[in-house]
Amino acid sequence: MDDNVRLLALQQRLIKQLPDDSRTFARLARSCLVADCVSREQREIADYLHRLAGRCSQLGFDRLGQTLILLERRLEQTCEIGAQGLSEIANAASDAIDETLITDSPKIAPLRPPNRYTKITASVGKTALVVEDDTELGPLARGALSDMGFDAVRLAHSGEQALSECYILKPDLIVCDWRLRKASGLDLLKTLRAGGVAGLESTPFIMLTRQNDKKSVQTALREGADDFIVKPFAIQRLRVAVLRLLEPPARALDLDGDALAV
Amino acid sequence: MTDRGLLAAVVDDDPIQVEILRGISEAAGMADQLDFRAFRSLGDLLMGAGRNTFDLVFLDRRLPDSDGFAGALATLSQAQLQSPLILMSAHAGRDVIRNYGLRLYGPIDKMELAQPAYLKRLISEVISPTEQLHG
Numbered sequence: 001m002d003d004n005v006r007l008l009a010l011q012q013r014l015i016k017q018l019p020d021d022s023r024t025f026a027r028l029a030r031s032c033l034v035a036d037c038v039s040r041e042q043r044e045i046a047d048y049l050h051r052l053a054g055r056c057s058q059l060g061f062d063r064l065g066q067t068l069i070l071l072e073r074r075l076e077q078t079c080e081i082g083a084q085g086l087s088e089i090a091n092a093a094s095d096a097i098d099e100t101l102i103t104d105s106p107k108i109a110p111l112r113p114p115n116r117y118t119k120i121t122a123s124v125g126k127t128a129l130v131v132e133d134d135t136e137l138g139p140l141a142r143g144a145l146s147d148m149g150f151d152a153v154r155l156a157h158s159g160e161q162a163l164s165e166c167y168i169l170k171p172d173l174i175v176c177d178w179r180l181r182k183a184s185g186l187d188l189l190k191t192l193r194a195g196g197v198a199g200l201e202s203t204p205f206i207m208l209t210r211q212n213d214k215k216s217v218q219t220a221l222r223e224g225a226d227d228f229i230v231k232p233f234a235i236q237r238l239r240v241a242v243l244r245l246l247e248p249p250a251r252a253l254d255l256d257g258d259a260l261a262v
Numbered sequence: 263m264t265d266r267g268l269l270a271a272v273v274d275d276d277p278i279q280v281e282i283l284r285g286i287s288e289a290a291g292m293a294d295q296l297d298f299r300a301f302r303s304l305g306d307l308l309m310g311a312g313r314n315t316f317d318l319v320f321l322d323r324r325l326p327d328s329d330g331f332a333g334a335l336a337t338l339s340q341a342q343l344q345s346p347l348i349l350m351s352a353h354a355g356r357d358v359i360r361n362y363g364l365r366l367y368g369p370i371d372k373m374e375l376a377q378p379a380y381l382k383r384l385i386s387e388v389i390s391p392t393e394q395l396h397g
Contacts, residue, residue, distance in 0.1 A: 006285035010278065050324045051276040053352035057373035058282050065373065069352050127379065151379035155371075168367065168387045169380065 011059045021052055022097040029090035032083045045090050046075050052093075064100040068093060120239070122246040123149040126172035130155045131162040131188065132208065133180055137231070141175055141208075144235045148242060159183025166197045173242065177231075178209035178220070185209075186223060193224040204245040206238070267295035268389065269315065271345070274322035275302050282376070283320065290378035296385065303327045304334055308341050316345045318388050323351035323369065331369065335362045346388045350375055 025048070032041045049072040057065030071089050078085060128150045132138035138155050145153045154169050156162040159180050165171070174192075176185040185207055192200045207225040209216060217228050227241040272280040280300035287296045299316070301307040305327050307319070321334060328334040331349055338347070339362035349359070349368035359366065367388055375381055 004285070004289050006281065006288055010281055010285055013278075047275070047324065047326075050352055054274075054276060054322075054372045055278055055282070057352060057371075058286075058376040062373065065352070072352065127383065146377075152377040152383065154374055154380060168384055170383070 007059065014055055014059050014061070018097050018101055021048075022094045022101075024048065025090045025094035025097070029087040029094065032087040032090065035083065038081075038083050038086050041090075042075070042081065042086055045086060045093075046072060049075065049089075049093060061100060064096055067096040071096075120148045120243055120246065123173075123242065124151070126150055126246070127152045127154070127169050128173040128175065129153070129162060129165050129169055129171040131157075131159070131174065131176040131180065131185060133157045133177065137177075137208075140235075141238065144238060145173075145175070145242070148239060159185065159188045162188050163191065163197070166192065166200055170197075170199055171203060173204045173206070173245065175206045175208060175238070178207055178211060178216070186220065189220070189223050189225055206241050206245070208233075267297065268317040268385070270296060270298050271301055271307055271316040271319045272298050273301045273304060273307050273319060273325065274350075275324070275326050276322070277302070279320075279322065283381075286376055286378050286381050290382040292382060292385070304337055308337070314342075314344045318348060318385070319343070319345045320348045320350055323349065331359055335360065335364060335366075338362070339364055348384065348388065 025045070028041055028045050028048070032038050032045075035041055049068050053065050053068035053072060055065075056062075056068060071093055075081065075086075075089055081089075123145075128145045130138055130141045130145065130153060132141060132155070138157070142153045142155045150173070152169065154165050154171070156165045157180075160183055162174075162176065163183075166174075174188075176188055178185040180188075189205055189207065191197070192203065192205065195201050204226045205224065206227045206229060207220045208229050208231055209220070210231050212230045220228050226245055229237055229241060270283075272283055274280070277300060280298050284298055287293060287298075303326050321331075321338075323331055325334060328337060331351075335347075343364065346365040346367065348370060349366060350372050351369045352372050359369065367384065370384070375384075
């Protein structure tokens with residue numbers, strides 16, 4: 001039995017419902033402009049954005065989910081948005097849904113985007129944690145690791161959040177940016193190597209950084225980092241690092257060009 | 263705990279959320295171990311006499327009768343909720359949370375919760391915690 005049957009059915013329901021959602025946002029956008037007071041519409045739009053963003057991001061429409069989340073944030077962060085601003089947000093939501101329906105081929109939309117990177121056998125059944133506050137690089141690295149075959153990949157935005165994730169996830173691999181708000185990647189590395197989270201004292205740790213100098217590299221390696229990747233980097237560089245850390249030595253040497261019989 | 267296993271409350275005004283969590287738990291191979299009850303608001307959860315019979319509670323950030331996590335957690339603390347709480351949001355990671363003496367996990371991005379293996383590990387951590395995360 002396919003364990004995803006229920007999720008696939010829910011995804012189909014979401015796909016059928018999306019045109020109605022688009023029309024609802026368009027209607028709300030119009031009603032904002034004629035309402036005496038938009039507080040009711042504002043609440044309705046915020047609730048609708050929140051609900052739909054959650055559904056979309058859980059059921060395979062990651063990009064639409066992210067767009068709706070950004071719109072919800074914009075709504076929350078603007079104190080006095082006014083009828084015009086509110087109408088623009090509702091219209092933007094409607095447009096984003098329409099665009100998704102055209103470009104994402106919803107009839108064949110998979111629960112997860114198709115894999116762009118070949119799976120790494122040794123990552124199957126394992127979990128990874130990405131710690132990155134860059135809003136583009138973080139999701140990119142998470143997606144790449146997920147495609148490489150990790151069972152679960154979590155994304156944390158700060159050192160403190162990463163530590164919480166370490167307790168829950170007990171990751172088999174950590175990819176962490178050096179410069180983070182408050183606690184740095186180096187602080188996290190030191191905490192883990194010092195036994196701050198039981199069982200993670202020797203978890204493979206890849207440090208990401210823009211600091212491409214010898215001293216930084218030596219510092220990271222001395223504190224126990226297993227690899228050091230300078231940003232910006234190609235995903236293939238991350239893949240090679242993961243392979244080296246997780247695959248048996250014979251395979252890793254093979255990748256380096258040595259003709260080893262396996 | 264029921265004869266089927268764990269019982270989780272899902273407090274979310276989107277009725278599909280409980281179905282999605284059920285689907286993810288099935289994909290994680292936990293269908294026989296975990297059952298869910300849906301509540302559309304905090305009031306719905308707290309009105310029932312059995313509110314403390316849940317092994318864990320999934321709590322959405324945006325509910326019709328509370329003002330974000332802060333308001334919801336203050337209410338749940340006053341109501342002396344005993345169950346551990348998994349805070350979920352469509353965009354987690356930016357909230358500053360006061361725990362009010364409750365056992366909290368998250369906030370966790372709903373997209374992350376959609377990874378079956380992660381949900382499985384999270385639930386196993388919540389049920390038998392090795393460390394107190396936010397306490």
